[in-house]
Each structure stands twice: as structure tokens, then as C-alpha cells.
Amino acid sequence: MDKLSIIVPCYNEEEAIPIFFPAVEKVVQQIYGLKTEYWFVNDGSTDNTLNKLRKVHSMHPEQVHYISFSRNFGKEAALYAGLQAAQGDYVVVMDVDLQDPPEFLSEMYSIIKSDDYDCVGTRRVDRNGEAKFKSFLSNQFYNVINKISQTNIVPGARDYRMMTRQMVDAVLSLKEYDRFSKGIFSWVGFRTKYLDYHNVERVAGETDWSTWKLFKYAMDGIADFSQAPLSLAVWLGTFSFIASIIGIVFVIIRRLVEPSSSVFGWASLVCLILLIGGLQLLCIGIVGKYVGRTYMQSKHRPIYIIKEKQ
Template sequence: MLSIIVPCYNEEESVPLFLAEVEKIRQEISHKIEYIFVNDGSRDNTLAVLRQAHKQYPESVRYLSFSRNFGKEAALYAGLQAATGDLVTVMDADLQDPPELLPEMIRLIEKEDYDCIGTRRTDRSGEPKIRSFFAKTFYKLINKIADTEMVDGARDFRLMTRQMVDAILELTEYNRFSKGIFSWVGFKTKYLAYENRERVAGETSWSFWSLFKYSIDGIVNFSEAPLNIASFVGALSCVGSIIAMIFIIIRALVFGDPTTGWPSMVCIMLFVGGLQLLCLGIIGKYIGKIFLETKKRPVYIVKETEKDR
């Protein structure tokens, strides 16, 4: 059994095209296929399209529909929990992940003893330059400050063995960053490179701001470097403030007129206050993550599945 997990958010145009493309290569795959579409609170007719797809392929198409939008990470987690296959893959419905790579990915796992075959883009053609710049900067930064290595250009599109999927499911954390989790669990992994592809239909739901917040979550989830930086900056500013106070006191004793130099003192106060707020903000981000984890809220809530129909 091969389980294909497809997170969907406003993908009513893409889902039929995705199914048609995968069905074209079905004869090249010896495994039985199950599709697991996860409707992440779409605002269009994605759910209706998934219902129709289940009617068309009742033996192979399954779907989960959330009660609201919980995010792609929740959709991935739900799909992994629902998957029953010996091999499990994650793909986007917009066909930016080429289905024709699946036969080769299956061959590499079964013939060359890999646990995971991932994919990575060799270029970012069609993507705004500013987004590409920040994406590359993010991977350079996180690979320097985190213990978990993340491959630049790596996609969520990957084929995994059941053993690796079970290991991922053992990580039940609420704040999820799948690219880091896939790397953190280990296992023997090989990456296949391919040229970037445009969406076949619809528009991406990932804005620059949402990607920026996602990258911050990745850094916070897999690195303590921001806390170390905050501690270092706090200590440095404390030492600098002590030196500045000693200088001001000595100058006042020697030259008198203690009111002289008040602008510099105000600048120092503002500078130190700004550093304190910065450090508190970094610490607050980590405390916020801890707060969400301690609530033990479910990662997602399912409103409907194909069994309910």
C-alpha cells in the first residue's frame, strides 16, 4: 500500500488535475494506492470536489475535513495519522511536486535500502526575488544555529517507510515544523533534485508574512540560539551601562556640573531599555510556545470524513 497525503486549502481547481496526473502513472507503480486528502478549512468548494472524488474512486480516495483552518502543519500531521500504507508520501495538490518521480522514489527505497527519499528544487524560477533571498538566508541561518540540518530547497514532498512515519508520529508536539521534524528523526535519506514548477491552478495561500512567521517558528522550535543571543546582549549591555555610570560619576567629581551630558545619558537609557524589550520579546516567544504546549489542545479537529457520507 502507498498512501499519498495531500493537504488542501482552497484547491477546488487543482484536486481533479492532481488525481488525473497521478492516475496516469499508476500502472508504473505496483503498489495499491490510497489518497488521503485533508481539507484544511477551505473557503471554496474543495470539500464538494473531494466528496465527488470519493464517489469517483470509492476504493482509493479518502478525505478528512477540518472544522476550521488549522494550518498545513496540522493537515500533514492528520494525514500521517490516517495513512495506513507501508510507504507514505506527502504531496501538494497544485502539482508543484512532480508525480512522475514516484516510481523512482519507490525503487530507491525498495532496492537501495533508503528510509526516505526527499525532493529539493534546484532553482526558484517564477518566485519573487525577495522571497528567494529570504528563503536562502533562512536555510543558511538555521543550519548555523540549529543542531538539525535542513536542506536548502527541500520540499515536503518525500516518500517514507512506515517505520519513519511511526517515528514522526511519536512527536506529538502542538507547535510543529515538519521540515525540521523530518530531519530530526534521522533515518537514511536521499534527495532527488528537480527544476521548480509553477502551480497548475489557483493561487498560493503563502504570503511573504506567513512564510516569515513560519521561518521564525522553525528557528524557535529547533534552536536555542535566540535565547543565547538575548543572554549575551543582556550581559553586554549591563557591562556597558556599568562602565558608562563609572565614567559619568568620575567626570562629575573631577569637572563638576553634573547636569552636563544629560543627552548622552538619555541615549544610554533608551538603548538599554530597547535591548531589554528585545530580550523580553525573544523570551516571550519561547514562553508562548510552552504555554500552547501545556494546554494540551488537539492539533486539529475533524468535522467530516468520507465515512460520514
């Protein structure tokens, strides 16, 4: 009998948990020859999420398990903790808000068992119901990162996917502190098939992913899987240097041709100084981003700390 581990990160999801479990159970119970275990990961929630998980665990102690962090470490840490805890032959990552349709589980299992795939993922073909500006930024992120990175990330791809034990072990072998799972899932390789679906609204609660948080998450993804920003800093510095040399030559020639010419252009000079200074700060900031990530990795801090586990 195959065993399926279902990993569910949770942050302030007290309303969604009681709806999620029966909805998923209704689907998996119809899959023949499959035993399931659930690993809910409470990512330092400030509401009643932990008590809800305790209740579900008490009702299904052999099937439902949970991990509770000492504080909020982020969704990436929650995913990693769930993958480490999962014991199944196949592992699924799902959001608790049911934006990841449970009815796909049966099709995923059928494909991964019969079609020689290592992973079956999902991809949203639209973002109906989301803010247009947020959707625009998301689309541009995929356009940019796929142009500057050697790791291809499928546009609209979700974390919602079913993976073989071999692929999960490969993902766990990457011990990096700053994690970007969408990129990691692609980087490890393995044969993957994507199922398309239309955007689904949350069943309860509100999302914690603001536009600013998504933007920072996208920047982390670019820093993790591309060195293009460092190349940009080099090119900006080179351009600024060449432009300054041309400017100096121009000033010298002008002085030789017109010895009596007076100094002019204070405003433009100040603008140029500010421009060059800004470029320098930008390049230092880009380099600092990468140095900072190396610094955090060198500390060897744990990706998460568990306070309670059942």
C-alpha cells in the same frame, strides 16, 4: 503487494484537485506491484474544495479518502492528520498544485525499495518564477537555521517525500503542538536521499503563502529547533550590563577629576535609555516566544478537529 499512501493537504484548491488526481494516477498505475490510497485533507477551505473531494471520493470510494477540518488549522496540522490516517507501507506527502512532480514517484519507490533508504525527498535547486525578495528570505532562513541549530535542514528541501512506515511512525511519535515538519523529518534521522529538480509553476489557483506567512513559519522553525535566540537575549543583557557599569565608572571618575563640570548630553542620555529599554523588550519578547509555546503545549489541545471523514 506494497501499499502506498499519498497525503495531500488542501486549502482553497477547488481548481487544482480535478487536475491533480488523474496526473498522479497516470504515474502510479505504471508502478508494478503497488496499491495506492489517497488521503486529501481539507484544511478549512472557504471555496468549493470539499465538494470537489466528495466528488472524487464518490468516483473512487475504495481508493480516495478525505478528512475535512472544522476550521483552518494550518498545513502542519493537515500533514499530521494525513500521516495519522495513512495505512500504507510507504507514505508520500505531496502538494495538490503539482509543484511536486508526480513523475518522481516511480524513482522514489525504486530507490526506497532497492537502495536501503528510509526516505527519498526532493529539493528545489532554484526558485525561478518566485519573487526575488521571497527567494532571498528563504535562502537566508536556511543559512541561519543551519548555523544555530543542531538539526540540519537541507536548503530547498520540500515536504514532498516518500517515507517507510518505520519513519512515519517515528514522526507521529512527536506529539508537539507547534509543528515544523521540515525540521521534524530531519530530527528523527533515518537514511535519506534527495532528488534535485527545478521550480515548477502551479497548475491552477494561487498560493496562500504570503511573504509574511512564510516569515512567521520560519520564525516558528527557529524557535522549535534552536535555543540560540535565548542565548542572544542573555548576551545582549550581559553586554548592556557591562556597558552601564563602564558608563557609571566613567561618570564617577569624570566628576572626581573635574568637580566643576556641568551635566551635559541630555539627548544622548535619552537615546541610551531608549536603547536599553528596547533591548530589554527584545529579550522579554524572545523569552516570551518560548514560554508561549510551552504554554500552548501544556494545554494539550488537539492539533486539529475533524468535521467530516470518508
